Amino acid sequence: MQFTMSALAEAPPLLLLPRSTTLSPRASTSMSNNINRQWKLSARPTSLVTPDVLQLSESPLPALEDGQALARVKYLSVDPTMRVWMADIPQYMPPVQIGEVMRAFGLAEVTESRRPDFKKGDKVMGLTGLQEYILITGKETRAFQKLPSLPFLSDTAFLGTLGINGLTAYFGLLEVGKPQAGETLVVSAAAGATGSIAGQLGKIHGCRVVGIAGSDEKCTWIKDELGFDAAINYKLPHWRENLAVATPNGIDIDFENVGGEIMQAVLSRMNLHGRVVLCGLISGYTSQDPALASFGQIIIKRLRVEGFLILDYASKFMEAGKQLGMWKMMGKLKDKQTLLKGLEKAPEAINMLFQGSNTGKLIVEL
Amino acid sequence: MQFTMSALAEAPPLLLLPRSTTLSPRASTSMSNNINRQWKLSARPTSLVTPDVLQLSESPLPALEDGQALARVKYLSVDPTMRVWMADIPQYMPPVQIGEVMRAFGLAEVTESRRPDFKKGDKVMGLTGLQEYILITGKETRAFQKLPSLPFLSDTAFLGTLGINGLTAYFGLLEVGKPQAGETLVVSAAAGATGSIAGQLGKIHGCRVVGIAGSDEKCTWIKDELGFDAAINYKLPHWRENLAVATPNGIDIDFENVGGEIMQAVLSRMNLHGRVVLCGLISGYTSQDPALASFGQIIIKRLRVEGFLILDYASKFMEAGKQLGMWKMMGKLKDKQTLLKGLEKAPEAINMLFQGSNTGKLIVEL
Secondary structure, three states, X not given: OHHXXXXXXXXXOOOOOOOOOOOOOOOOOOOOOOEEEEEEEOOOOXXXXXXXXXXXXXXXXXXXXXXXXXXXXXXXXXXOHHHHHHOOOOOOOOOOOOXXXXXXXXXXXXXXXXXXXXXXXXXXXXXXXXXXXXEEOOOOOOOOEEOOOOOOOOHHHHOOOOOHHHHHHHHHHHHHHOOOOOOEEEEEOOOEHHHHHHHHHHHHOOOEEEEEEOOHHHHHHHHHHOOOOEEEEOOXXXXXXXXXXXXXXXXXXXXXXXXXXXXXXXXXXXXXXEEEEEOOOHHHHOOOOHHHHHHHHHHHOOOEEEEOOHHHHHHHHHHHHHHHHHHHHOOOOOOOEEEEEOHHHHHHHHHHHHHXXXXXXXXXXO | OHHHHHHHHHXXXXXXXXXXXXXXXXXXXXXXXXXXXXXXXXXXXXXXXXXXXXXXXXXXXXXXXXOOEEEEEEEEEOOOHHHHHHOOOOOOOOOOOOOOEOOOOEEEEEEEEOOOOOOOOOEEEEOOOOEOEEEEOOOOOOOOEEOOOOOOOOHHHHOOOOOHHHHHHXXXXXXXXXXXXXXXXXXXXXXXXXXXXXXXHHHHOOOEEEEEEOOHHHHHHHHHHOOOOEEEEOOOOOHHHHHHHHOOOOEEEEEEOOOHHHHHHHHOOEEEEEEEEEOOOHHHHOOOOHHHHHHHHHHHOOOEEEEOOHHHHHHHHHHHHHHHHHHHHOOOOOOOEEEEEOHHHHHHHHHHHHHOOOOEEEEEEO
């Protein structure tokens, strides 16, 4: 393994994340007879990607200028985030515009180069877009990187396990989820590219790992081949009960890829102070469900949302009470009371809270 | 102030949180002619507290045994959480059962005592319930505590600013929100008992504080009297635009008491890596909206939900890639690929993700 590990040590970062896409597929002059076929966004989808959403068009390959290289796309990574890029909603990258080549990660081989860092035959990875050829200009230095040649790893591993999915599972689980040995981890979309790795990383870190997936075949794969402790087929009628049986000690970490009903079932079994790694909400990407909008914002803005109950701070009440009392006596904390007289007013008082009819503290005086 | 501060230092914890309610309002024998009027839960509410939900009934006062005290309730705290206690849903305390006296915080004065720690005339606070008299048994030592007598503070301050609301605002904002000077804090239900204090604590800690409330009168109060930097009346037609104008640098902390549309508007203006203190979801307490169920679980279980994008970990990709590569070569990470051949298959491949028709990494091979 020595050779391989040292080769890995030389490997560049494998996930290629440009600040902006600098694809130039529509250069104006053609010095080649070759044709580039491209999927362009022609309409924004409302649900699935219907035939009007993407249009396959042809354009001549651009002429190479100094500092440019041309690469032929060999593999395209298909990721749920592509559906998000198609929608005209606030997100972490600009949405793809109508008429633009659809954004996608891919693996390409350099066919022609007029820049020193890429030679013909080099394999590169980055945002190639859904097309046959990608022109690498001088602007996207962070966007395309050469693939290391490793004897035991196939090229396509760099699109998945060693690429965007592996890194997503790695940082999401380890840095956000912070798994401890003996804890229970639930992974949704567990047979997907990211979920299948997140679950295996959970096993490496000593967790009980339960995966949720949508077919018996997928469940068999993650359980028998990947070593998950249990797998729940959410298309079976009693899947919620099965989830309960598979998580006898509750759930400490939810690696959430799905959202909606599946997330709700997992959340209802979470232990106190559990962690939810909000990685994806695939159940909502093809719907216009406003209920998911708030969870979507949590991902896009990488927010930390923490549920909070005063019960947990009982040991510090004394200290806080003194501080509040001092601020109050110093005039830094003001308050107002809405007082209702008589025990019989209690039900009315409770309703006032929900009708917005009180200001400050609402009290019933007996 | 010296005297007052030292008196505060002696003060017991002001928020009284028993593990279980040990009210004994229905003792079997009566040695008194006095009558205790009680609001008992008679039906579970579906929306607001309709007349069938709470029933006012009378029962004779119980006879005191050794180790017990009787206190007459003077003030009842009216809190949104009472509506949650009425519902038969999983929550942080057992729901109130049909036929039981409705649970409530209150302030009472001891009228009769057969225990050494409480004397006639002592003021006590705790879960008195919605009734005129509370029997203090030997079991709820954590549940009832004596009020300190402080010359500058009214008794009812211990129900609000120095009680449950003040402590909630204090720990929620300071321990979960972790405000930094110069940050923008938005508080919803900002003219409520908790929100009004949370906002003032934000000012004490150097934040720009924007409150959201439901009337011009409330907005005037929090802005002119409490010193909030801006106040948004969410019942005005352009309140979202007003929120945008009031938060020119985005929002760093959301002290969330409301949920629903208001939370959604705030989340859409959050800055990257902002913090949401999920304290309450009052907009959902009187509805059966399943969309709010997941957020409710976050509060009840005190979960930490963290949105996550791989973009933020770019500086650590190298290290992670090596680790993943090693695990893969050691056979600890397995994967599977679903390969589609031909660029023309790309739209179909994208849809496969949402139809659950792939296992592992989905790739289009050109």
